Amino acid sequence: MDEQGDPMPGATVKVKGNEGNGVLIGTVTGPDGKFSLNVPDRKVMLEVSFVGYVSRLIAASDTVSLKKVVLKEELKNIEEVVVTGYQRIDRKLFTGAAAVIKAEDAMVEGAIDVSRMLQGKAAGVQIQNVSGTFGASPKMRVRGASSINGNQKPLWVVDGLVLEDVVEVSADDLSSGDSETLISSAIAGLNADDIESFQILKDASATALYGARAMNGVVVI
Structure with missing residues (x-):
């Protein structure tokens, strides 16, 4: 969800650091902001990202944090x-x-x-x-x-x-x-x-x- 507490459909959730093996494990959130993902190991890190928001890294084993992931807006100056x-x-x-x-x-x-x-x-x-x-x-x-x-x-x-x-x-x-x-x-x-x-x-x-x-x-x- 965003900082206002609204669900964010279409956010990307993927296993971080697995790209080098040529295997990309990930999914996108549904209309209610929820997602389901099978991970190879509970020790892996999950990267949650959305365009215009700051990405977050959360351990797959951290079930408490994964229940409510809040993404903050990315505020930066655009040069051109x-x-x-x-x-x-x-x-x-x-x-x-x-x-x-x-x-x-x-x-x-x-x-x-x-x-x-x-x-x-x-x-x-x-x-x-x-x-x-x-x-x-x-x-x-x-x-x-x-x-x-x-x-x-x-x-x-x-x-x-x-x-x-x-x-x-x-x-x-x-x-x-x-x-x-x-x-x-x-x-x-x-x-x-x-x-x-x-x-x-x-x-x-x-x-x-x-x-x-x-x-x-x-x-x-």
Whole structure:
């Protein structure tokens, strides 16, 4: 059971130290947290484990302790996580196509737009400066040139809030030097010092979170 006294179905119970013989003796707990296991010797140690909880070693002969095994939650800091929009998951367990960039790694002195800080920081992410006008947003591609005439800009999400461009500007208009391009960037007013990290979601699974707007990739800040 857990620390609240609730039964833990699916916990693993196995004989410790028997793996070297090529024989794995173990079982899993049932819906009520109970288990039954035939052991070769009462002197062996049993390891009780569950994902996210601290494993325990108990002697098979210790019948008192085996009657009530309490597993404690394993609290530790995860070094790198991916924020997808509905969950925070360990980078090693995440199977999608995503890139995690810490703010200090992306910090560029004199960058006039947050999106320019991502240039050369993530594989497959292209940043193209199309205008020398101060404040003009660059052309950014996360999933490549997916359309000839359609919008190919990625979706920007800041603290869970989807940011839409103030003015819809095409790639051609963006390089024209038009003054409207100065306010077209969704993150034009974002302070780079306030950013903790960037999560760039590159695969099509991002559309399950943000809909068709995510077809060109998502940049989560």
